[in-house]
Amino acid sequence: MSSKFMEILGPNALNGGLPIKGNGRGGLCIRCSVSLSTDGSVTGVRPWKTSDARLVLEDGSVWRAKSFGASGTQVGEVVFNTSLTGYQEILTDPSYAGQFVLMTNPHIGNTGVNPVDEESAQCFLAGLVIKSLSICTSNWQFTETLENFLAKRNIMGIYDVDTRAITCRLRQDGSLIGVLSTEVLKTDEELLEMARNWDIVGVDLISSVSCDAPYNWLDKTDAAWEFKATGGHPESFHVVAYDFGVKHNILRRLASYGCKITVVPSKWPASETLKMNPDGVLFSNGPGDPSAVPYAVETVKEILGKVPVFGICMGHQLLGQALGGKTFKMKFGHHGGNHPVRDLRNGRVDISSQNHNYAVDPASLPEGVEVTHINLNDGSCAGLAFPAQKMMSLQYHPEASPGPHDSDTVFKEFVDMMKQNKQAS
């Protein structure tokens, strides 16, 4: 970006003519490393980047792109996410372990990253695939550019690739394994072989994203962001939360609804959980194939029926299996912040946040288990209840982050279930 250009368009040219807002740090043109001080002066320039990365899919297609973040070679399953916002929450959602997330929204990076939108302390995904990496980062709470964030966390990203064409292919053929590489010495054939020799099915991914030891979770949703009066909580319920890759906002929402939470690792014995005498148990979201973690299904089986339980996403799938049902891999899954689901008990439709590739087959479930929610895009099972076993579960993300808050009331349903159970015992 020449200073002449800056003169013609003025100091805010890189920000679409808008003032560069916020924290007095000025702005950053992350693609060409032009940085703007608060008075708009240019402090550094480098040439526009040319393609230096390849994404090779298992179907043999090769997609040339420009890299950002980390460099190297990485294999993973490519999934597309239709959320318009919330890329930082998506990048830090442990359920994306082993996957490349392709954002269908073409413009990513404009708000940078900040310390408060993290859904976990690490990034576990294989990489990020986007169309356009925002030229400017400008947000009132940003502390870092997306590019620096990914580089520091050793996560590869690519931009200037035809994300629409890749999405069409995934919709047609289903999720595909891909290899992303910036290494020029690796041939397309080598990368293709790598993609074809790798699989995500049958792999236990939850044990590598879970915590190592139990801990207490105290944080509630920050008052400035509390969108729902969760009511006073004269009573407080103790919830043991199994961390299969838990998103922090699940824990924040439970804390906001007055729960005291003990987070435990994925392999924490059911007997130890029951010794804690909890009012309820949460089985969290988590990455990968629910059929690859029989030990977790056993844990769920041992707890089911003894205390009220709530499963979210992976937790829902494990409950489905613990009840004797089957899970299956969907063609390309659901990933986005705009999926309509219907609560079959009252007809209410919520717009929901979703991230899953597997689903429970309702036909495989025993009598007494009620399908409470369906995904209106494809009719798949989106929620279950089995009152006799004090169980409820959702295939999607009521905690949002990112996504709509429509389904937040289910946290209250869980609290009410714990309350009723306590009163009855």
Ligand SMILES: NC(=O)CC[C@H](N)C(=O)O
């Ligand atoms: N968000 C999640 O818990 C994902 C569940 C599961 N790993 C799937 O892909 O279906």
